[in-house]
Amino acid sequence: MSDFYKYFKENMNGLNLAAPEALFGTLQMALGTTASVLGLVEKLGTRVTVLDVIGAGTRMEALAVVGACSATYYVGAVIGSLAVATARSLAGGTSLADVMFVARLHKFNPPWLLGQLQRDPRLYKGSAAKTVALPVAR
Numbered sequence: 001m002s003d004f005y006k007y008f009k010e011n012m013n014g015l016n017l018a019a020p021e022a023l024f025g026t027l028q029m030a031l032g033t034t035a036s037v038l039g040l041v042e043k044l045g046t047r048v049t050v051l052d053v054i055g056a057g058t059r060m061e062a063l064a065v066v067g068a069c070s071a072t073y074y075v076g077a078v079i080g081s082l083a084v085a086t087a088r089s090l091a092g093g094t095s096l097a098d099v100m101f102v103a104r105l106h107k108f109n110p111p112w113l114l115g116q117l118q119r120d121p122r123l124y125k126g127s128a129a130k131t132v133a134l135p136v137a138r
Contacts, residue, residue: 004030007085015077015122017069024078027086031106034078038108041071046112050074073123076116079103080124099124 005025012019024030040053048071083099099117103109117123 003089004085007088008081011081011084011124012077015081017074017077019078019081027082030078030082030085034075034082034106034108037071037075037078038110041075042110044071046072072112072116073120075108076113076120077123079108079113080117082106083124096121096124 004027005021008024008030009019009021012024022029023033037050037053041048044052050069050071053071079102080099083102086102087098096117100109100114103113
């Protein structure tokens with residue numbers, strides 16, 4: 001397991017969210033998976049669930065365990081975890097500015113992202129709480 005995936009999975013585990021190695025095992029895989037999910041959220045709307053995204057013809061069946069979770073919450077957590085893993089691999093810490101920099105660098109910059117991260121900083125804090133209630137899309 002790469003250091004990147006170790007840190008990425010640790011942050012996602014702290015949020016009680018799935019982070020399958022087959023989808024997020026390397027930075028490049030994580031970027032590709034994130035781009036796919038984000039593209040489907042943009043296409044289907046911000047009220048979709050992860051299960052809706054999986055049902056839209058993706059190969060991300062491993063994410064079915066978080067099916068009722070809001071897709072925007074999940075993508076926010078993934079982008080936050082990308083920043084955490086990248087920052088910890090390189091420098092040992094992360095901030096909201098780091099998250100937004102990484103998001104913009106990889107063109108993951110939907111208009112709702114900053115608000116989602118500001119509402120729930122656990123999505124990118126390496127000290128995420130171990131018990132998190134997942135928001136359900138309505």
